[in-house]
Amino acid sequence: MVVTSNLPLPPRRPTRTVPTPVSTSAAPTPATLRPAPAPVPRERDFTALPLRRRAAWVVLLGSLAALGAFTIDLYLPAFPALESELGASASQVQLTLTGTMVGVALGMLLVGPLSDAVGRRRPLLVGLGVHVVASLLCALAPSIEVLSVLRVLQGLGTSAASVIALAVVRDKFEGRGAARLQARLMVIVGVSPLFAPSIGGVLLELFHWRGLFVALAVLSASLAVAVGVLLPETVPARQRRRFRLVPALRGYVGLLRDPALIGLVLVAGMSMSAIFGYVAQSSFAFQQQYGLSAAAFGLVFATGGGMLVLGTQVNGSLVHRFSSQGLLVTGLSAGAVSGLLLVAGATTGAGGLLGLLVPLWLTMFSIGLVMPNSPVLALERHATAAGATAALLGASQHGVAAAAAPLGGSLPFAPATSMAVIMSGALLVALVVYLVFTRRTLARPPVLHGEEARLAAAAEAERVRQLEAEAARLAAAGRNEEHGDERRAAGKGAQAQPAGAACSPCTDC
Template sequence: MSQSRLSGKSVAGIALREESGRMPRRSFALLVLVLGTLTATGPLATDLYLPAFPEIAADLHAPQAQIQLTLTAIMLGLSLGQLVIGPLSDALGRRGPLLVGFAVFTLVSFACALVPSAPVLVVLRFVQGVAGASGAVIARAVVRDVFEGDEAARFFSRLMLVTGLAPLLGPVLGAQLLRVGPWQSSFVLLGSVSLVSLVVVFFALPETLPAAVRRPFRVVSLARTVWGLVRDVRFVGPALTLGLAFGMMFTYVSSFSFVSQSRLGASEQVFALMFGVNTAGLMVGTQVNAFLIGRVETSRRLAGGLCGALAAVAALGVLAAAGVSGAGALVALTAVFFVMMFSVGFVMPNATTLAISSQSRAVAGTASALMGSLQFALGGGVSSLAGLTPSGEASLVSMAVVMGAVGALAAVVFAATVRRAARSAV
């Protein structure tokens, strides 16, 4: 049974008819496109400039570790920003905070193209992350406003198909931009995309949270809501599983640019191709997950994704221990990371669905914020561990160790959550 719950509100064609109980296909597709654009802005901001890391380090006369810190900075900004923007969207509605967030994101993106030094870029990337958090957190809240259960899982899977284009195309576009211009071109393009997103939101996204169900923004009330979420195993278990799995994936995202180019001899174009193939694995995984909805339970789909990811990381550990090198190593690593990303394509939509659907509509923004904040905090924090080597740079071995440990912890957390939920049901 479809669970669309918006009334007939429409902005440029998105209309959900409560009386029919089903969203028109055109509106469903348009909503996927709009929310996908919002959610994709964050991944595009993190991935577009990855091929330019060595050039940025040389141009700003900064060590590689400091340039990698710009990636950590935006991740932390995305984490902290969601903690603020999510509750604000519960109090003020979805559209207002979203418009302000993308306006700031656009301005800061253009400013990043003018930075004189790496420390300034780190600070701007943090601000960019705080503003960009509005897209991810509010998109999830809008889905909770409109759908429930399997319909939410199906929508999240379709959403990830659109969202997956950003990390798929980001490094490829970034590598091509380096052919025709300096690394600053990536931030000019990012600002332009953000500006288009701002216009799309203004004209195409209706308000999905009626004033009657909004919650006033009070610190005491917010603290009580957050405490209730943290104590609810139905929420915190899947949310923590999602955050740890994302940390595993983001260790690959943040480290493999340096490892492939500096240690394995890959060119910027080869890295972009490998990254694109692996990200296609994520997109395929989300769509296979969508096909299995109604055939396989959500928790089983999530468990299968975790097992697949752990198997891929174990293979990475074997390759790293063997000291692989050359073109053959790049092919083998692409296959391993493809399987890992395919498996994560099961973990992310199902963990998100289990966490968000366990909460009421009135706290969807806060729940989405807490989940997203945890996700990006773990992603930014865990990924930096791969660089804690004697040389100060990540390696295949350090990547495998961090990814294996975090992936195993995600599996343990989810298993404990399922066991606790089963006990509660008795």
């Protein structure tokens, strides 16, 4: 039997709701119900930093990222002097360039997981020290064979700077601010191969070819001092561990199980190949085929680099309005179209020099949209293995570019057509790779393996713990505020109650 009462029930007090964290183990919600991405903490937002600090980060990381390009390209004007003084053939001199790029690619694959394990500063300082010693030994090289071996060592040293500069961006910053900083670094990385030979030519007018390697030693030593003074350790102590080679190699296997990452790595390599095709063939195209003087060629060559800079600057301005993936697709599509126009202008000669330059400028601008975004997307997917991911990106860029640089001389075309075919072909391959490997797989979260999975789980557990602590703090604040409201209401009721009046029946007492 249910007993009911005729007494009126007291009115229900309004209850307060406290936001609670969403567990990552819960079932996935439909796409339409997914919450918006969490705001980036101010300390991890690059755009929230003061202008002076932003400039300092760009200069320091940009100088580290550009060291590889200067190591590879600064001595290119000295090739004739190397042939005559060391009694070497042209192919032997070219091998010193190939050896450097091989050293850079191999060093990146080692430094990436090493810096993930032990931190960024120590591998970076050791790498810069190796670069200083190797550069000074190159300046003393007695033969082309010794120089070739030392250039491999020099490439190993400079690889640390290139990899760790990219990894530090992901360690310190996230979101659109990280994409903007990445775009600034890509400006420097993309422009350095274009202007390093010009700087080397100026230095060669002032010094012997051995002085170029002394200049590289001074540059890397200065960077080592700057890193020691200005760059903090960016890998948290809880993420560091003892470095072991076999797990590091397994980590690369785990990364390569991600089809989206494979696509992004290949896209980065193809875009760099297009730039190296331009660097390797432009002098023959403009000076031999179009008859430009050395001064006129330098001006035309610089305009190509300027359009690349413009593309990366425009990309940096657009990342706050459009996604990195959207900008990547735009750059690849525009580059494929302008590359075909470049081939048409080079083969037909329509429009003369201007008919070649206009599609060339459009192509370089499009590459400026592609280069910053593929590293950003790759590092976002594998944040806990940022060093190894940056190593794969750098090794791909240098490895593929090393194959593309001498390709123009073997093609049975005029120099301008060879340049156009290499640039257009690289961008078309990059577009196909994106459509096949990347477009659909980027929408799916990566499946992490091994040590990367363990670190990601630890980072996620720490994030959930912080959310739970924040929810508990908000709940406590809500209870305190509710009790305060009750006390204030009770005080007002006591003041309004007439003296000697009886209380009405209620459940509050």
